[in-house]
Amino acid sequence: MIEVDRVHYSYGSKEARTKRSVLKGATAGFRRATMYAVVGASGCGKSTLLSLLGGLDVPKQGEVRFAGEALAAAGLAEHRRRNVSFVFQSYNLIDYLTAAENVSLATKLSPLPLLEKVGIGPDEAGRNVLALSGGQQQRVAVARALASEAPVVLADEPTGNLDEDTAEGIADILRDTAHRMGKCVICVTHSPALARKADRTFRLAKGKLVGD
Template structure:
């Protein structure tokens, strides 16, 4: 059975200006469900831009981002972002005036308690403001929020970048579980060698901005 869910066909992206500067050029790569990918490369090679394109938050200058074989520009992009993708940001992007449980519920109807237990956030923290949590705890809440709903694609931008080794290990286990147990397509932008070691596939964005695997 073909589990391919996303494919980039000759995708290039340039910032709009009089002299366009290409961040990505001629990227061709595919992603499957049940697989965890690590996307690496030097700073400025377009890793976060790639994630933004996969999330439907931006569109390519040229080329196509295909979701189940259809160009996402030919679909309802809002529905695609809402129903098919979830994002975990390096900066967490939690709502600071809401509690832990309320942040998880933002994604939609779900059982926030089950999700928080799953990522290792105990019930004594559920009613607290997220501002009172450590960085590692906030990242776990962000992942729990991303897991709420039925998204088939989990996109994470440096989810372990600011975490200690023990917390990084627990986050890696959660991400691999999402792929291998839940069958999600998990795509992680990272500089971490430990995340790369845990991934099923590593995709490098070279200094000439062409994807190689």
């Protein structure tokens, strides 16, 4: 469904002395109805990979493709609008809206069942998101991503701010989303517990992706 083909990415210009390469020919393919975990050391390029898959950035070399078509040719904005939904590490919720209103941005259906699925009850759903704890905001961000009809879910540390029991529940929901809804779910994570829930794991090291 979505793939990176010999992708290179570095920070800094060619002239910059501090230029740092994080992806060095990374290649991998990701299928429908499958949950993936991408693991690796801090700063190795996991979030950069997610940004490239989501069309938030473009590789310096190589190609990112969705359904066989290069994102650069299809249009990055169209890809972001139709093909992917995000769970950002920093939540990226609309801070003047309630939890329910944030989820409603991604669906015409009632947001309450999805919020309840991730552990946000009716009372919390009606609160401004800034009145919620960090863990609750994380759950709202997950619910918003799952509400989208996009076939790919890209999650950056989706359980990073959650307690152990809640994190396990969110991991189960993400896996269920892949298996029951046929979505491609790609999580970058430091959590061994989340990685164990995935159908497949990739390790990003020295700029390359190595599958399990």
